[in-house]
Amino acid sequence: MGYEKRYDGRKFDELRPMSARIGVVPNSSGSAIFQMGKTVAIAAVYAPKLLFPQFLQDDEKGVLRCEYNLMSFSGSGERVRPGPSRRSKEISMVTEKALLPVLNLKEYSNCAVDVYIELIQTDAGTRCAGICAASLALADAGIPMNDLISAVAIGRIENKIALDVTKKEEDYENGMADIAIAYSLRLNKITLLQSDGDLGRDELQDAIKLAKIGCEKIRDVQIKALKAKFEVIKDE
Amino acid sequence: MNDSFKDHALNLFSTGFHIDGRKLDEYREISYETGISNQSAEGSARVKIGMTEVVVGIKMEIGEPFPDRLDEGGIIVNAELKPFSSWKYDSGPPGINAIELSRLVDRVIREGKYLDLKKLCIEEGKRVWIVFIDIYPINDAGNLFDASILASLLALRDAKFPHIKNDRIEYKNLSDESLPLSKKIPLSCTVFICEENIIIDPDSDEENFIDARLTIGITEDNVICALQKGGMTPLTAEEIDKMVDLAMKKTKELREIIK
Secondary structure: OOOOOOOOOOOOOOOOOEEEEEOOOOOOOEEEEEEEOOEEEEEEEEEEEEOOOHHHOOOOOOEEEEEEEEOOOOOOOOOOOOOOOHHHHHHHHHHHHHHHHHEOOHHHOOEEEEEEEEEEEOOOOHHHHHHHHHHHHHHHOOOOEOOOOEEEEEEEEOOEEEEOOOHHHHOOOOOEEEEEEEEEOOOOEEEEEEEEOOOOHHHHHHHHHHHHHHHHHHHHHHHHHHHHHOOOOOOO | OOHHHHHHHHHHHHOOEOOOOOEOOOOOOEEEEEOOOOOOOOEEEEEEEOOEEEEEEEEEEEEOOOOOOOOOOEEEEEEOOOOOOOOOOOOOOOOHHHHHHHHHHHHHHHHOOOEOHHHHEEEOOOEEEEEEEEEEEEEOOOOHHHHHHHHHHHHHHHOEEEEEEOOEEEEEEEEEEEOOEOOOOOEEEEEEEEOOEEEEOOOHHHHOOOOEEEEEEEOOOOOEEEEEEEOOOOOOHHHHHHHHHHHHHHHHHHHHHHO
16 A cells, blocks of 8 residues: 555645744844744854854854754653753754855854754654754854755655655654755755665655755745845835 | 943932833733644743743653652653853753742742642552643743743643543643643742842843842732742842732732733
């Protein structure tokens, strides 16, 4: 038996409803909330911060530090124990790597550019939503960058490649492959690629193609959110 | 803190106003929203007091009762003051300020008897519900105590028991049953002293030079259920009486807002 119809009725190349807004954490240098279906990520950037301990400083450029965290109540089952886990540390690290290629941190020598990502509610694709939010927050903070990063989770379920999988799809009974992809569309390069589960060579190519289509739509939403901050409210 | 800024603020205080033009005994605008994480949490709420924003989520687990309270469930309150919400925080395990905040919220809820712990007992001595209250400031712009307590109460009110099937909790399957809450809501008001001025709800700039604070938990019957003094400056009995008087008035107003 194949997976012919998606649980939530979407087409296989259809994203969940998205929304994005910037400037949601007034204390921060820049911030954004990004919602993909029921997954809600908020990112706040604090920069520049003098970096300690001092040996971590780079006198040629700033150091990007990302911290990804699930709020304790935001998991899909039991309460998530507070504090960093092996999983959250790894995601923080790959998030840094996903964002760095488009950032120009020359102006921030000896400083840290801190990005904090918090998940308020989750329904799969949390690292991708986090990256989308972080990218927006960095732009809102005015950090020099070449492009936005857009990210989406792809699933291989039976012989289908599905865009933007949900938790229910991740838990598919016969197993699936879960692929997280982040794109810089301007560079036309992939900055994050992680996958677990069986995946054929052709399926990987299909997944990447589908991710690109998804990221184009996500990028539109991101750009709209950035522009919305500067929209002039005209008198009627 | 810049001394001239402090002088300016103290001048304003002596004329009866906050820096932002409010009266000293006035809150900033308060708004709230519940169910902000209804896909994941059993209950959740967001409270904004001016620019201060706090989110709270409730998670339920089944655990063993404490050996001295075999017929009661438990509440565990956890707060994290993360660098996400302000420049002044660092990463790492909860520091003393986060611990004080969580313990204070715990005391107002517990001693205000908002949650009937006996009704959280499933099987005496063996299985009880444990209610986790997790507090996350999104933007710390002063007066986190009052915002956190408000958000915690609202999240508790929003919470529903999950169904249990074969001894396991079905987290995605919430019942219609609310938590066993008292109809009478305990609330808190934190009153601050700065030289001879008594003020409430300072923003983060004002909070920097405040002399002392007193968080007062008050039940609907005007009984004091929790107290916590903070800050270096000692208080006189008269000052404390004035602060309690103001807190009683203010918690009444807050109660109207969340009704």
